[in-house]
Amino acid sequence: MKTGEVGPGLAGILSGSVTVSQRDGAGHVSVIVTHQPGAFMGDLAQLSDRPALVDVVADTDVEALIIPAERLRALLVGEAELGEKIMRALILRRVGLLETGAGGPVIIGREDHPDVMRLDAFLTRNGHPHTLLDPDADREAAALVARFQAPEDHTPIVLCPGGELLRNPGETKLAQCLGMVSAIDPKRTYDMAVVGAGPAGLAACVYAASEGLSVLALDCRAFGGQAGASARIENYLGFPTGISGMALMARASTQAQKFGAEMAIPDEAVSLAAGPDGALTIRLANDEAVHARTVVLSSGARYRRLGLPEMDEFEAASVHYWASPLEGRLCAGQEVALVGAGNSAGQATVFLASQAKKVWLIVRGDGLEATMSRYLIDRIANLPNVEVVARTEVTGLHGTDGRIEAISWRDRQGGAVTRRELQHLFLFIGADPNTDWLAGSGVKLDPKGFVLTGAEIAPGRRLFATSLDGVFAVGDVRCGSVKRVAAAVGEGSQVVSTIHQHLADGATPHT
């Protein structure tokens, strides 16, 4: 079996031996392990028939017990102790591949190039191994750029493990090349389709799939949503030392797949319609269609931008809405500006202060007290490299070639303008709901665009039920929801019982 091919399943070696090796897009091969009788071969790819991230060669005649994905999932659920051991091994093997970048594409381009950052973020947030090579720092990368005659506007170039070469691809094209997303069966009707694989959507997937419903989750970017971007979530029950959003969400995504939920990522929903018989159809940006008996809207929210005309010019390379280790690396040892006064701004400030030389925390109001949790305010007060600039707003971004070189801000009371040489601006100024795609669907929204549900539609209407029959809304996208990870997870878990009631009233689950 070669990297990029879909294997037959998890293989228990009964006799003979097989060698597993890793190969990157640049053709480097190294042996990971030789499996002998008694060992089993596979990683997380085997859980949901994804393309292999390793090459496998039989060294001798081999007798093996093949467990296809569906049987493997049944085994993991049915045999709790054995299942735990296998699951742990699958996860650790994937972590090993992520650490080395093995089995993934090689992205060749300058580390601070906006499109390198875009592709790096996309693969990182989807938990897909990859390697970055900067031609300014790596001779081999420079030789490859020369060999493929890549002019600046064709970089980065991406070498996929299957040998394909892509020039500055979009995320969807890259995902297709890596086999991350496969075609949706137009004849299939799922019991539940979930739009948005953030904490709310993933919780709905775990509970619905574990209770026997057929589930498909769509996300236009990556699993984990906003929570996946959080450097450290400290208020999620059961993690007293905190947990990175990416780690929490990767576990949730694996758990959903263990129970058989299918994931289509990246796939963007662009419309929703109900047929005369009540059947629901979601149209995707790539013209595919998903049919479902029920739909869970968990498309969350997107970050607000500053209303400055120069935002478009600098957004790709110098303006950030997340502060994960990725962004931390980018601004290590530099001064940065961060705008916002809520908890997400506070968390980002604390994290960036550990990486950056200085963080200028720009706040419109009088201070942080009214909007930020006490523990974060106290932590920020103890950070010598954070300066809170209150009653202030950003008035100008200055720079060239899409990169910020200086930022201006104005004191809202006195009017004094300050200009500082800074290359990175972080924005944590709230979010608007991702509901544009619901236009014309019949799903009622509040004046701010959040989805109305339950009693807001009509007295006695089911919890989380929208104005369109069979369509439910949970998490940040729902009007009146508490904008927290735990609340989103709670709503995603709860909605499944309402869906059972809905299915019991009408259609028979298709399982």
Ligand SMILES: Cc1cc2nc3c(=O)[nH]c(=O)nc-3n(C[C@H](O)[C@H](O)[C@H](O)COP(=O)(O)OP(=O)(O)OC[C@H]3O[C@@H](n4cnc5c(N)ncnc54)[C@H](O)[C@@H]3O)c2cc1C
């Ligand atoms: C940086 C940051 C730090 C945070 N830290 C914390 C914290 O420490 N504790 C806490 O409790 N809360 C925290 N929050 C808030 C918390 O993350 C959110 O409340 C939570 O993620 C909401 O979950 P959700 O599933 O409703 O929506 P989201 O997390 O917003 O997920 C929605 C998903 O839907 C997808 N989507 C949108 N439109 C479409 C479409 N048309 N088609 C397909 N997919 C679509 C998006 O790509 C996204 O993945 C933080 C938020 C941020 C931004």
